[in-house]
Structures are given as C-alpha cells and as structure tokens.
Amino acid sequence: MKKPYIQDVTLRDGMHPIGHQYTKEQVKELAIALDRAGVDAIEIAHGDGLAGGSFTFGFGAQTDWEWLEGISEELTHARLTTLILPGIATMEDLEKAKNMGVESVRIATHCTEADTAIQHIQGAKKLGMDVGGFLMMAHMNSPKNLAEQAKIMEQAGADCVYVTDSAGALLMNDVKDRIEAFKEILEPSTEIGIHCHHNLSLGVANTIIAMQHGATRLDASLTGMGAGAGNAPLEVLIAVLNKMEVSHNCDLYKLMDTAEDIVRPLQKRPVRVDRETLSLGYAGVYSSFLLHSERAAQKYGLDTRAILEELARRGMVGGQEDMIVDVALDMIK
C-alpha cells in the first residue's frame, strides 16, 4: 500500500468552530507543531478559503495573508497548502499565496459543479502548484456522477481529486462506492483524496475505508477541529494507522499533545456529535441551514430536524437559506 499523505486542516476547516478567530501567533505555533509532528501538508486559510473573510462568511481575526506570512520559512518537512472556492478567491489571490510559499492548493466546488473549477485548476497548474479538486457535499451526487465530476477536474489538470463529505453524511459503503467509482474512471496516476466530517461519528472509519479502497491523501484535524461535528480527528486516525501497521510520517504522541494542550483549549464550544451536528449529518445539509431552521421551527411550531430533512429532500444547497421560511410554511400547510 502506498504510504498515505496526511493533510492537516486544523488551520482551515478548523477555523469554522471558532469563527475564523485564530490569531497569527496561534497559527504559527500550530503550524510548527504540526510540522514537527510529521504531517505531510498543512492547509491554512479562512474556513471558506482564501478571501472567505466577508459579511457572508464572517470576518477572520486576521487576513489570509497575515495567517500565511512567515509560515513557509518555519516548515522543515510539511508542504504549505491552501484552499479556494472559485467565485470567492481570485487567481490573483492564489498567485499571492504562491509567492508566500504555498505549494499546493485545493479548488473546491459543489459536487455537481466541477466545471466551475476548470480555469482555477489550469491557472494553479500554470503557477507550478500541486492541485487538488475538492468535490464538496459528495453525498449529494451518485458515485457514478461524482466520478464524472472528478474526471472533469482531472482533465483540467488536478493531481488529486477528493471525495469531500462536507456534511458528514456518508456511510461506510457510500464512501467505498465513491472511491471505487473514482478508480474506475480516473487515470492511475491521479491520486484520490478523502475528507470526512464526523457528524455520524464515522469520520475515522470512513477515512480508513477510503484508504483501503485506494485513497492516498487523507484529511484530518487535531481533535477533529472543523465545521459541524468536526473532521476525522488526526491523532485518532494516526493511532488507528499505527495499529493497522500502515506506514506514515507522523509522531502519534506529539499529535496527541498538540491536540490536547493547544487545540482543545481553543474550542469555545466543544466540537462533537450532539443533537445539532447529528441533525445536520443525518439530513445531509449545509451547516449554514441550522440557525435559519431553528428560527423557522420556533416561529411555526415545527421540529428543526423535520425542516432540515425537508430541505435535504428538496436538494437545497448553500445560498438558499432565504428559502427556509417558505419551506417551513409549506410544511405547516
């Protein structure tokens, strides 16, 4: 088995649970700790990618440039990476990041919109970067159709394409089916990545299943620090890989100590599977739906979870939050 490539997302997806409020100093401290603990790649950006800081997504405590500044010089081993959503970050943003030492980028789109990533993937390749295609909310597309989206990203030049379970809604067999579909359609030289969320408490299990079926790039974060119920917890994933005798570059004890001594104390509210995050993963909807659904539930005497499930049935995606009240009104009819 190829040695898995471990990408930490504590400093990107992990921005969400603290409202993008890491200080510059915290980011540097964690990046150095992660590097010394042997992770292969460290992703740094606003939770919604470069230039995500805005009224819509929330402003960060610092700009992306402040977070990224002076990091690459500190890394002895890990590759510095970032993430962009086409339509939010521009190619100029990416070039600026490249000039600050960012060697790798993921271009993230909804799981049916790979074509919106083509220009950015091509642009990033022209900059000489390692490029990942990041197909978010992967449970909202069938294995076959998701693989076709992955093919679009591969053909645009992506070095790796990800099954991105943003809502933590995929079951173990769902992951297996998607990885298998990717393998069937992608060139053997294209890597397959997996990014899990823990809403159904399957984050580690799904990452392992993906690896066993061919994924070579594995995302995780310390204590699971990430949106919703969090990501696959990195230190737990490494413990499991050790027990499986899978070779990797990480030091388990260092990761455990960084997780417990630095990351967990930063959590304003615990990153865990609870009623709210389980509801999101069970319905399989964007976490941005939660607050609006809670308000509509209270106003119209409905159960928040029933609204979330109805939104899922209607296939609603991020940006449609203003329609949640209409859905609630339909439901009480």
Place this chain on the structure above:
Amino acid sequence: MKKPYIQDVTLRDGMHPIGHQYTKEQVKELAIALDRAGVDAIEIAHGDGLAGGSFTFGFGAQTDWEWLEGISEELTHARLTTLILPGIATMEDLEKAKNMGVESVRIATHCTEADTAIQHIQGAKKLGMDVGGFLMMAHMNSPKNLAEQAKIMEQAGADCVYVTDSAGALLMNDVKDRIEAFKEILEPSTEIGIHCHHNLSLGVANTIIAMQHGATRLDASLTGMGAGAGNAPLEVLIAVLNKMEVSHNCDLYKLMDTAEDIVRPLQKRPVRVDRETLSLGYAGVYSSFLLHSERAAQKYGLDTRAILEELARRGMVGGQEDMIVDVALDMIK
C-alpha cells in the same frame, strides 16, 4: 436481515463516568424515556454489575436494589436487564433481581475465562432468564480462541454471546474476524452480540460492521455514556441504522432529545476521545491502569502512554495495578 435488538447501557456502563452516582429518580426518568423511545432492553446495575458497589470499584449513590425498584412496572415495551461478574455478584443477588422484574442478564468474564461463567449461566437459565455471555477485553484473545470461549458459554446455556470491546481497542477488521469466528463455531440459534467502546472513535462503525457480519444484539448508550471514551452513542447508531434503512423499534428524535436534555448535562467530565481515553484504547488496557500509570510516569520521568503500552505488551489484566510501579522500574533500567 434480522431486526437488531438494541440494548441500552446508559444505566450500567454509563455509571462509570459519573462514579455510579445516578440517583434513583434519574434512573427511573431515564428508564421511562428509553422505554418510550423504543429500545428493546435497558440494563441497570452498578457499572461493575450487581453488587459492584465496594471500596474496590467505588460505592454507588444507591444500591442496585434502589435503582431497580419500581422500574419493571414502568416499562411498556423494553425488557429490564442487568449484568453480573462472577465473583462479585452471587446467585442470590441475581435471584433477587429476577424477583424485581429483571428478565435478562449478562454474565461477564475476562475474554479467556468463560469457564468461570458456567455456573452462573446455568443458574440464570434455571431462573428462567434470557442470558448473555459477555467476553470482556475481547481484543486480548484471538478470533479463534475467543470463539472457543463463546462456545463454552453457549454450551452452558447462553442465548447470546458477546464480543465485548471493553477497551475500545478493536479495529473494524478485528470485529469482523471475531464475529465470523463466532458464526463458524456457534449454533445458528445462538445470537451474537456486540458491545463497543469509542476510544478509537470506531464505536458506531464497529457496531455496524458486527451487524453486517451477523451480530443481532447491539449495545449502545445515550451520548455514549460509558467507561473510557464511552460506548457507541445510541442516538448516532440509530441515525445510521435509519440511513441504512435497517428496521428497528427506536424513535430517533426521542433518543436525541433524551441524550441531549437529560444525559449530557449529567456528565461531570465530557465522555469523549481525548488524550487519556485514546491512550487506553491505543494500548488496549483496562481504564483502571490510567491513574496508576500517570503516577508512575510522573515519579520516574516516563511517558504515561509508554507505560500503558508496556502493560499491554505484558498482557496485564485488571487487578494487577499494584505491579505498575515494577513495570515502570523495569522500563527505566
């Protein structure tokens, strides 16, 4: 697929994280809520089984009899169950429980000591009870040898035999191998059960894998309330079963609400995967080793985790805590 039988252990294994301090009223409230939410069986006892309240294991806020009193009359659907460890509880204790409406019991032994359960299994069957054989620390025995232990319990009369992953140390394939070994050696009429802990955050995944390979009795607890990193969280397990379209008797929303509104507020410290509980699952040792190992680590300048791993290598079991200092002294030699 046979409809899984869901046994809640919030009121037995869930005693551990609060030092067996549920009040009588809390037990009754939870038992009623679990019953109304449709679980098939509710286990009530001190965390170490009937008569576990002692200097060794810690005294409960109430006696087992106080916890059990008046419960069976309240249940409309669920079977009232309990657990005993031979050597701690006596057959008189079990008979007393039977007379209080307990219909089912698990006889729990270390995974290599099924023979110590024979008399108690036979005795419980004579009382007309449903009987489970509970092979604890199942990762410390090979699939084949564990299955032979299960066979001993079956031959003594057990209706069901459990793979009990007390330390949360089993990986998904380890669970599969043990369930398969059980199926090979047990009569088709003997049920197979699974009891997971979440120390490697695989509690739900392992329970599902076990079910997919033939386990029909599944243990879980609300919010995972249980020893170490807790059990498979019941409400999450049910959400996953729903998504898999596996039929069962539980109401997901009621379980979620009971978990969040009643059980989580009782936790004095969070039941979760953290440095301490991950260390226990990674090493695969009794949780009673933790405190002694921490003390020895501090005294002799060692890493607690290294001591736990050494205890695991030596195959040490519960009751050998007084030897931990000797092990630490060996390590610094």
